[in-house]
Amino acid sequence: MDDILRVEDLHVEIKTHHGLVKAVRGVDFYLKKGETLAIVGESGCGKSISVKATMRLLPSNGRISGGSVKLEGRELTQLTEREMLKIRGSDIAMIFQDPMTSLNPTMTVGKQIVEMLKAHRKDMSKEQMKARALELIELVGISNPEMRYKQYPHELSGGMRQRIVIAIALACDPKVLIADEPTTALDVTIQAQILDLMKELQSKIDTSIIIITHNLGVVANIAQRVCVMYGGTVVETGSVEDIFYRPQHPYTKGLLAAVPKLHEKTDKLHTILGTPPDLMNPPKGCPFAARCAHTMKVCQEYRPVFTEFEAGHTSACWLHDARCQPEGENQ
Amino acid sequence: MNQEKNMDYQNIPRELFTKVQVDQGERERIGRPSLTAWQDGWIRLKQNKAAVVSLFVIIAIVALAILGPVFSPYNFAQTDYSATYQGPSLAHLFGTDMYGRDQFTRIWYGTRISLLIGFVAACLDLFVGVTYGAVSALLGGKVDAIMQRIIEILVGIPHLIIVILLMMVLPAGVGTIIVALAITGWVNMARLVRARILQLKNQEFVMAAEVLGTSQKNIILRHLIPNTVGIIVINAMFTIPSAIFTEAFLSFIGIGLSEPQASLGVLINNGYSVLQSYPYLLICPAIVIILIMVCFSILGDGLRDALDPRMSK
Amino acid sequence: MNDKNVLVSVQHLKKYFPVGKKQTLKAVDDVTFDIYKGETLGLVGESGCGKSTLGRTVIQLYKPTDGKVIFDGKEVVGKQSAAEHKEFTRRVQMVFQDPYASLNQRMKVMDIVAEGIDNHGLAKDRKEREEMVIRLLETVGLQREHANRFPHEFSGGQRQRVGIARALAVNPDFIIADEPISALDVSIQAQVINLFQDLQKERGLTYLFIAHDLSMIKHISDRVGVMYLGSMVELTTSDEIFEHPLHPYTQAMFSAIPLADPKLETSRKRIMLHGSIPSPVNLGPGCRFAGRCPYATDRCRQESPAFQEVAPGHFVACHEVQK
Numbered sequence: 014m015d016d017i018l019r020v021e022d023l024h025v026e027i028k029t030h031h032g033l034v035k036a037v038r039g040v041d042f043y044l045k046k047g048e049t050l051a052i053v054g055e056s057g058c059g060k061s062i063s064v065k066a067t068m069r070l071l072p073s074n075g076r077i078s079g080g081s082v083k084l085e086g087r088e089l090t091q092l093t094e095r096e097m098l099k100i101r102g103s104d105i106a107m108i109f110q111d112p113m114t115s116l117n118p119t120m121t122v123g124k125q126i127v128e129m130l131k132a133h134r135k136d137m138s139k140e141q142m143k144a145r146a147l148e149l150i151e152l153v154g155i156s157n158p159e160m161r162y163k164q165y166p167h168e169l170s171g172g173m174r175q176r177i178v179i180a181i182a183l184a185c186d187p188k189v190l191i192a193d194e195p196t197t198a199l200d201v202t203i204q205a206q207i208l209d210l211m212k213e214l215q216s217k218i219d220t221s222i223i224i225i226t227h228n229l230g231v232v233a234n235i236a237q238r239v240c241v242m243y244g245g246t247v248v249e250t251g252s253v254e255d256i257f258y259r260p261q262h263p264y265t266k267g268l269l270a271a272v273p274k275l276h277e278k279t280d281k282l283h284t285i286l287g288t289p290p291d292l293m294n295p296p297k298g299c300p301f302a303a304r305c306a307h308t309m310k311v312c313q314e315y316r317p318v319f320t321e322f323e324a325g326h327t328s329a330c331w332l333h334d335a336r337c338q339p340e341g342e343n344q
Numbered sequence: 345m346n347q348e349k350n351m352d353y354q355n356i357p358r359e360l361f362t363k364v365q366v367d368q369g370e371r372e373r374i375g376r377p378s379l380t381a382w383q384d385g386w387i388r389l390k391q392n393k394a395a396v397v398s399l400f401v402i403i404a405i406v407a408l409a410i411l412g413p414v415f416s417p418y419n420f421a422q423t424d425y426s427a428t429y430q431g432p433s434l435a436h437l438f439g440t441d442m443y444g445r446d447q448f449t450r451i452w453y454g455t456r457i458s459l460l461i462g463f464v465a466a467c468l469d470l471f472v473g474v475t476y477g478a479v480s481a482l483l484g485g486k487v488d489a490i491m492q493r494i495i496e497i498l499v500g501i502p503h504l505i506i507v508i509l510l511m512m513v514l515p516a517g518v519g520t521i522i523v524a525l526a527i528t529g530w531v532n533m534a535r536l537v538r539a540r541i542l543q544l545k546n547q548e549f550v551m552a553a554e555v556l557g558t559s560q561k562n563i564i565l566r567h568l569i570p571n572t573v574g575i576i577v578i579n580a581m582f583t584i585p586s587a588i589f590t591e592a593f594l595s596f597i598g599i600g601l602s603e604p605q606a607s608l609g610v611l612i613n614n615g616y617s618v619l620q621s622y623p624y625l626l627i628c629p630a631i632v633i634i635l636i637m638v639c640f641s642i643l644g645d646g647l648r649d650a651l652d653p654r655m656s657k
Numbered sequence: 658m659n660d661k662n663v664l665v666s667v668q669h670l671k672k673y674f675p676v677g678k679k680q681t682l683k684a685v686d687d688v689t690f691d692i693y694k695g696e697t698l699g700l701v702g703e704s705g706c707g708k709s710t711l712g713r714t715v716i717q718l719y720k721p722t723d724g725k726v727i728f729d730g731k732e733v734v735g736k737q738s739a740a741e742h743k744e745f746t747r748r749v750q751m752v753f754q755d756p757y758a759s760l761n762q763r764m765k766v767m768d769i770v771a772e773g774i775d776n777h778g779l780a781k782d783r784k785e786r787e788e789m790v791i792r793l794l795e796t797v798g799l800q801r802e803h804a805n806r807f808p809h810e811f812s813g814g815q816r817q818r819v820g821i822a823r824a825l826a827v828n829p830d831f832i833i834a835d836e837p838i839s840a841l842d843v844s845i846q847a848q849v850i851n852l853f854q855d856l857q858k859e860r861g862l863t864y865l866f867i868a869h870d871l872s873m874i875k876h877i878s879d880r881v882g883v884m885y886l887g888s889m890v891e892l893t894t895s896d897e898i899f900e901h902p903l904h905p906y907t908q909a910m911f912s913a914i915p916l917a918d919p920k921l922e923t924s925r926k927r928i929m930l931h932g933s934i935p936s937p938v939n940l941g942p943g944c945r946f947a948g949r950c951p952y953a954t955d956r957c958r959q960e961s962p963a964f965q966e967v968a969p970g971h972f973v974a975c976h977e978v979q980k
Contacts, residue, residue, distance in 0.1 A: 030388045055842035056813075170934075200703035201871070202930045205913035209929070227843060230915025233922040253919040271847035272917045273876035275899065282851055282876065285844040288812040311360035336361045380807060548759035551718055552823065556773040557746030570763035 017221050018044040018067065018105075018189055023080035025059070025066045034292045036062045036075070038245040044189060049215065049222040051236035051253075053229065053268075055289055059245040060225050064191050068105055069097050084189070103133040106182035110194040112174035116166040122177045123162030126150070129184040149180040152217075154210055172203035176210065183218065192224045196231060208234050229272055233257060238325070241265050244290045244300025246316075251326035261320075261328035264301045299331065307332055385574075388650035395646025398639035405636060409459055412452030420453040421445065421604040429622055438628045441614060451629050454606040457518060458588045458636070461607075465525045465587030466580040472526070473533025474576060480534070481541035482564065488538075495535065498528050511599045521591050521600055529587065533579050540572050574651040581644035585637040592633055608633045664831060664863050665692040665715065670724035672707075672714045682938045684710040686887040687724070689964060690972075692831075697857065697864040699878030699895065701871055701910075703934060707887040708867045709754075712833045715865065716751050717742075728831070747777050750824035754836040756816035760808035766819055767804040770794065773827035793822040797852060814845035821852065825860075833865045838873060846870075850877055871914050875899050880970075883907045886937050886945040889964060893971035903967065903978045906946045944976070952977050 025037035037059040054060045067082045082089040109115040126146040150158035153176040196204040239256040241249040249262040260266045270283030287304040302312040311331050320333035424444035432439045438447035480491040507524040514520040594600035595609025615626030672685040684707040692698045702708045713719050726733050753759035770790045780786035797818040838846040882892040891904040902908045909928040916922045947957040964974040
């Protein structure tokens with residue numbers, strides 16, 4: 014079994030006072046052992062909600078309304094909260110966007126790492142835990158671990174805090190590390206440091222990583238496979254090369270063209286017109302139909318099915334259908 | 345089932361695979377109905393069942409307080425020594441007290457006084473507290489510093505001491521209780537309003553107004569005040585029950601209103617002395633005051649959830 | 658830029674904020690540059706480098722500690738009469754970063770956009786005011802129906818366009834855009850950037866464009882200024898700065914941008930900076946970048962470098978480059 018995590022036909026609904034938001038509408042993805050999968054998409058496309066659902070960390074007004082999440086073949090959606098607690102942190106760990114709010118400001122960083130160990134590694138003695146915490150601080154590239162161990166989060170810089178967050182996440186050698194926009198709150202020079210660190214750690218300790226981001230540069234830097242989401246669905250999946258050099262879905266193409274290239278001169282940026290769909294009343298057909306330049310009648314009526322281009326590269330678009338008129342060649 | 349779905353897809357007619365023009369307007373359309381911030385708040389409030397029930401209970405109590413004494417055949421101070429200590433009956437719904445006064449009339453009359461005190465306290469909050477807080481925040485600098493020190497001094501003096509001293513100087517009555525509340529009651533509101541305005545002054549929309557050359561007066565009237573109304577309403581909702589409780593407490597320990605005046609505190613005090621033999625004399629006014637306090641608190645909570653802009657997106 | 662008419666001239670501008678009793682935060686420290694008519698000057702830097710403070714000081718939201726801002730030949734800081742200030746608020750506008758905080762939630766879009774029109778009496782009557790607002794909304798790609806809605810009903814990109822319409826309402830000459838796209842999604846960023854460019858072409862606007870996204874800055878700007886800890890370290894044309902960055906900080910920052918191209922991204926060399934930006938409170942003498950700079954010498958740590966022209970139109974503040 015190669016897939017460490019497999020999510021199938023996941024549906025998530027969020028209840029708001031205005032009505033029910035169908036935030037995730039049938040999402041499939043899988044994570045192979047030792048790889049980095051990037052999930053990209055705009056805010057509100059359901060990328061963050063999908064992975065939070067896999068960890069069963071949905072807000073209280075959200076619920077998984079269908080589908081399955083399997084961690085090494087074990088179904089997670091049916092587990093009790095108590096069983097889930099054991100899995101979170103030890104099998105799957107998560108890194109959040111803002112390092113300031115994900116650390117407890119009243120506890121030294123060393124103690125926060127030890128807390129994590131206490132929760133999952135009952136076999137370790139106090140001394141072992143401290144030794145392990147120091148080892149972790151060093152592992153994430155912080156010099157002088159003895160001193161840092163005793164410091165509080167506010168005494169550290171933003172980049173350093175994110176390193177500590179990573180150290181906490183890695184404390185129990187998780188099989189899967191989920192990073193939700195881990196560098197968005199950081200400056201470019203610090204972002205480069207953190208991305209390097211994540212790559213280095215992955216080769217050292219062999220975890221599988223899911224990184225959620227909206228920054229295509231970050232994706233190109235760190236990921237081996239990419240999953241593009243739009244309007245609560247996956248529209249295209251493939252290897253980094255597939256997505257960046259052979260994109261098939263009009264949304265992926267549009268997204269890539271909307272980013273200015275540093276080494277090329279572009280007169281005018283390509284834009285995707287309009288705004289993302291309101292998932293309170295999700296469109297009946299393709300979620301991208303309202304903004305696509307090639308919309309057909311079928312797009313407004315039916316959700317497109319996946320077409321496979323090469324092994325592992327699939328795209329959900331009616332333009333790939335054989336019935337599509339030749340005019341569609343200029344897609 | 346998946347098989348079935350795929351079959352469906354095979355059957356999609358070829359004609360559907362033709363390009364359609366999506367009109368630009370459709371792309372920018374907003375699907376949700378247009379709502380003002382207040383309408384939006386009302387929708388949220390309506391979904392909070394406890395708050396809605398509380399609202400109705402409060403309306404009912406206010407209506408009874410206004411109409412109860414009017415429609416009752418008795419006067420709140422009218423004694424009838426032939427009918428003392430009567431239990432609840434059709435003639436006297438809540439019974440009578442030791443002077444044969446109709447308890448039903450007295451309770452609603454007392455509620456009226458209690459609500460009046462709560463209402464006056466809320467008004468004080470609105471006028472004194474809001475003005476004080478707003479002036480302090482808007483002028484800033486030294487004026488702000490001095491105004492804040494004054495508030496700290498007022499908060500520092502124990503409330504009860506002020507009230508007891510006042511009672512020695514002034515005659516007991518509604519007026520004195522209102523004066524007692526007036527001295528410190530508005531402090532909380534002033535602090536909240538000041539904090540809110542200071543926060544708003546740094547918001548980008550206020551900066552945008554400054555950049556557009558909007559006058560100071562219009563910034564206050566069009567930007568600062570409308571965005572402060574929410575917390576003012578919420579805080580006023582919490583002021584009412586606390587003022588009612590303060591009055592009841594003062595009357596209960598005997599330094600508030602006194603006979604033949606009736607307030608819920610006075611009635612509870614009277615009922616308490618004969619609790620063993622005539623429990624209904626305590627229970628009825630106690631239930632009313634509990635309902636008032638609980639309902640206002642729940643409604644205030646509900647309003648906070650409904651109007652707090654941090655919750656709305 | 659064909660005509661080199663200076664529209665805005667910023668000279669030795671300083672903005673200090675007191676921190677506690679004795680310390681000062683030098684958010685902007687001795688910054689000098691010119692903006693020419695019709696150009697876009699991009700301003701980049703990491704968070705806390707003072708780029709937003711600089712923008713806000715130029716537009717007089719903050720009172721500068723020292724230095725001059727000259728707009729269209731007239732000094733603005735502390736030298737304006739009420740009428741002159743009013744004219745300044747008509748000619749200089751700002752677009753803000755946060756599309757949620759920059760619009761008053763309790764006002765309809767109609768009144769938000771019309772605020773400048775009302776302040777400067779640009780419309781004769783209600784009907785003209787309404788027509789002007791609708792024309793502005795259409796300019797930024799929104800519609801007539803949107804005028805009667807409240808800001809919270811719009812998406813981030815739509816709100817940002819309302820903010821742009823509000824700034825355009827007074828028909829300004831110069832717009833300061835303070836990170837107008839950093840809160841938006843990629844596909845929406847491109848919409849807003851194109852809108853800025855179209856408006857510049859149609860109306861001959863001059864921009865001071867503040868951002869931390871280097872690729873967007875390169876795309877939109879004619880010239881780019883790089884800020885680090887309150888001072889400007891490099892300023893030149895946008896092609897020059899990306900092809901031949903001279904200041905070590907500029908070089909490091911450009912090499913750190915992740916590129917949306919996996920092959921390039923994995924193959925290129927990075928200049929890794931160690932450590933993080935020091936606190937701008939109570940800085941010592943010397944170059945501010947000396948602590949992280951791979952080329953720092955003793956001189957850098959003692960004497961702060963002057964901002965000098967090393968090639969035509971290319972300004973740098975670095976001892977090593979100037980040698």
